[in-house]
Amino acid sequence: MAASRVDLVLPCLDEEQALPWVLGRLPTGVRAIVVDNGCTDRSAEIARELGLLVVTEPRRGFGAAAHAGLEAADAPLVAFCDADASLDPAELPRLVELLEQGGADLVLGRRRPTIRTAWPLHARLANRVLAARMSRRTGIRLHDLGPLRVARTADLLALGLRDRRSGYSLEMVLRAAAAGWSIREVDVAYAPRMGRSKVTGTLRGTVTAVADMSRIFTEVSR
Ligand SMILES: Nc1nc2c(ncn2[C@@H]2O[C@H](COP(=O)(O)OP(=O)(O)OP(=O)(O)O)[C@@H](O)[C@H]2O)c(=O)[nH]1
Numbered sequence: 077m078a079a080s081r082v083d084l085v086l087p088c089l090d091e092e093q094a095l096p097w098v099l100g101r102l103p104t105g106v107r108a109i110v111v112d113n114g115c116t117d118r119s120a121e122i123a124r125e126l127g128l129l130v131v132t133e134p135r136r137g138f139g140a141a142a143h144a145g146l147e148a149a150d151a152p153l154v155a156f157c158d159a160d161a162s163l164d165p166a167e168l169p170r171l172v173e174l175l176e177q178g179g180a181d182l183v184l185g186r187r188r189p190t191i192r193t194a195w196p197l198h199a200r201l202a203n204r205v206l207a208a209r210m211s212r213r214t215g216i217r218l219h220d221l222g223p224l225r226v227a228r229t230a231d232l233l234a235l236g237l238r239d240r241r242s243g244y245s246l247e248m249v250l251r252a253a254a255a256g257w258s259i260r261e262v263d264v265a266y267a268p269r270m271g272r273s274k275v276t277g278t279l280r281g282t283v284t285a286v287a288d289m290s291r292i293f294t295e296v297s298r
């Protein structure tokens with residue numbers, strides 16, 4: 077990959093335990109944009125000490141953080157990755173290659189758990205139901221929501237994503253498909269997160285995610 081072809085958005089809510097590993101895994105040509113979503117730990121300091129770009133987004137929510145990162149991106153391609161060390165940024169070049177050479181417009185990392193405990197059963201089942209619904213809606217066979225993903229920055233901004241909570245990733249897939257984008261999947265490793273779980277490991281996180289995603293299916297027209 078050429079220098080700084082990809083800006084990698086890392087939405088971050090108290091990930092000081094995971095961040096050093098994640099930031100040590102950046103491939104050449106990838107610039108990290110750490111979005112501080114109201115961290116009360118040392119996440120933002122860790123990123124600043126490494127000389128990285130830190131964007132502050134005080135409005136809570138995965139979508140608010142991810143979108144603030146997208147708006148700060150200026151490389152031709154933008155990628156997203158959880159900052160909890162469950163996904164490995166070193167796998168990004170394969171996604172980028174498929175986008176650039178395979179004619180895809182959005183490449184999603186299909187999570188393949190490294191060990192059983194990486195992906196709790198209820199979360200895996202919920203994701204399977206979600207993937208089936210996404211496939212039916214988009215007409216594209218999809219297996220995973222794909223939190224590690226890459227697309228063209230300008231095109232993504234033009235999609236006009238509106239969700240600022242847990243529906244953001246789904247809205248991106250549905251609006252991309254509705255705009256006629258080619259969406260492809262690549263297998264990526266999924267390891268147990270470092271630090272405290274916020275979504276799949278908590279009742280509140282799971283309920284919010286299900287509610288937000290159901291709303292997105294209703295709101296985004298075919
Ligand atoms: N859940 C959540 N995550 C946020 C928020 N803002 C930023 N993030 C970051 O978004 C990424 C994804 O969130 P995770 O908490 O890993 O969500 P998940 O992978 O669905 O579930 P767990 O890993 O089980 O918590 C992480 O890097 C978070 O730090 C927010 O308001 N809520």
Ligand SMILES: [Mg+2]
Pocket residue numbers: 158160162269
């Ligand atoms: Mg996670």
